[in-house]
Amino acid sequence: MGILPGASGSVAGLVAYSEAKRTAKQDQKFGEGEPNGIMATESANSATVGGGFIPTLVLGIPGTPPDAIVLGARLVQGVRTGPAMFTQSGSIVFTFIYGLIIATVLMLPAGLLIGRYAYKSIVTVPKAVLVPTVGFMTIIGTFAIRNSVSDVIIMLCLGVFGWVVARFGFAASPIVLGLMLGPIAEQGFVQGWTIGAATNNLFGMFYGRPISQGILLFILITLILPPVVKWQKSRRYEEADQ
Amino acid sequence: MTPPSAMKSGGQIGSLLASLFFICAGLITLYDTTSYTDRDSQVFPQTIAIILVVTATVSFIARVLQPSDEGGFGTGIWWLRVLLIMTMFLMCLLIPKIGFLPAGVVAFSGGLIAAMHEGWRAETLILYPVSGAVVITAFYVLFKFVLYVPLP
Numbered sequence: 001m002g003i004l005p006g007a008s009g010s011v012a013g014l015v016a017y018s019e020a021k022r023t024a025k026q027d028q029k030f031g032e033g034e035p036n037g038i039m040a041t042e043s044a045n046s047a048t049v050g051g052g053f054i055p056t057l058v059l060g061i062p063g064t065p066p067d068a069i070v071l072g073a074r075l076v077q078g079v080r081t082g083p084a085m086f087t088q089s090g091s092i093v094f095t096f097i098y099g100l101i102i103a104t105v106l107m108l109p110a111g112l113l114i115g116r117y118a119y120k121s122i123v124t125v126p127k128a129v130l131v132p133t134v135g136f137m138t139i140i141g142t143f144a145i146r147n148s149v150s151d152v153i154i155m156l157c158l159g160v161f162g163w164v165v166a167r168f169g170f171a172a173s174p175i176v177l178g179l180m181l182g183p184i185a186e187q188g189f190v191q192g193w194t195i196g197a198a199t200n201n202l203f204g205m206f207y208g209r210p211i212s213q214g215i216l217l218f219i220l221i222t223l224i225l226p227p228v229v230k231w232q233k234s235r236r237y238e239e240a241d242q
Numbered sequence: 243m244t245p246p247s248a249m250k251s252g253g254q255i256g257s258l259l260a261s262l263f264f265i266c267a268g269l270i271t272l273y274d275t276t277s278y279t280d281r282d283s284q285v286f287p288q289t290i291a292i293i294l295v296v297t298a299t300v301s302f303i304a305r306v307l308q309p310s311d312e313g314g315f316g317t318g319i320w321w322l323r324v325l326l327i328m329t330m331f332l333m334c335l336l337i338p339k340i341g342f343l344p345a346g347v348v349a350f351s352g353g354l355i356a357a358m359h360e361g362w363r364a365e366t367l368i369l370y371p372v373s374g375a376v377v378i379t380a381f382y383v384l385f386k387f388v389l390y391v392p393l394p
Contacts, residue, residue: 127357131356136353140382144391167256169301190283
């Protein structure tokens with residue numbers, strides 16, 4: 001998720017939470033303080049940092065909002081990003097790589113120490129104060145992007161929609177992913193379609209290459225595996241009951 | 243007896259309605275693409291709409307074949323939920339008229355009332371609004387004077 005420009009830690013957190021929920025054991029209660037849910041979102045959030053540096057360093061497109069600040073700082077210092085930076089200014093690139101390794105290693109002690117006190121204090125904040133605070137933060141955060149009240153109204157409408165459909169088994173993360181990846185997918189799909197139609201090889205264009213076959217295989221596994229595992233589990237429970 | 247406002251909503255009918263909504267959304271998109279003049283620009287939305295209709299139909303059929311009351315709106319109190327959303331919408335309407343800070347106070351007060359399930363005591367009656375005032379002012383100052391966001 002980190003390498004996709006615009007899809008930052010929040011989107012990765014949503015996707016990770018959905019996956020953790022989907023693959024959870026039956027006794028895990030997501031949405032009621034399940035530790036695995038917190039671990040999934042937080043580890044996904046941290047994982048986007050490294051990935052976000054890929055488009056930032058290679059293409060000069062910030063992957064996450066902090067990368068935009070890093071990119072701006074490099075531009076101010078006169079350091080040009082792109083593939084040439086890897087050959088001409090290897091020391092800068094390796095500074096980032098080593099910095100990320102150190103930061104990743106330090107996450108554990110920092111998380112253990114800060115988590116024990118800071119996160120605990122957040123959890124102890126009364127819900128009556130926490131709910132309007134989060135609501136206010138979402139409004140001010142949305143407004144700050146383009147200084148538009150319309151954006152806030154859209155955010156609220158989509159928030160209500162997402163909450164309602166999530167209550168009935170439709171996860172919000174695929175919808176968010178669709179919004180984020182839609183333009184990229186559309187561009188690639190239309191390009192493939194146009195080339196395939198022009199060369200009279202539409203099927204081969206989409207399904208003929210090893211990489212597309214591999215991706216399709218993974219999609220099929222992702223689609224088929226959960227119901228099969230669920231069916232096997234229920235069968236095991238039935239056998240145990242008998 | 244469970245009060246009517248706190249009754250647990252059934253997940254079955256809601257899931258079917260949600261599936262129907264996605265089917266209708268897909269069909270409307272399919273219909274809308276017929277007005278596109280360029281054939282190439284029709285391809286992607288049509289593909290996505292067809293996938294949406296197929297998957298939502300599968301979800302609908304699966305839910306019909308295996309009825310389950312899983313999901314639903316839970317046991318929350320409806321008027322409090324509506325109040326929370328309405329005050330946030332109200333804030334949006336008030337921002338251009340009275341400014342961000344007073345509109346924020348309105349939204350925070352509504353949210354505070356909506357999220358207060360424990361009953362008010364003398365100390366919470368003072369402490370919570372004061373906490374709210376601190377939070378709103380802190381964020382307003384941060385965004386307006388540190389991050390230079392032109393808040394009205």
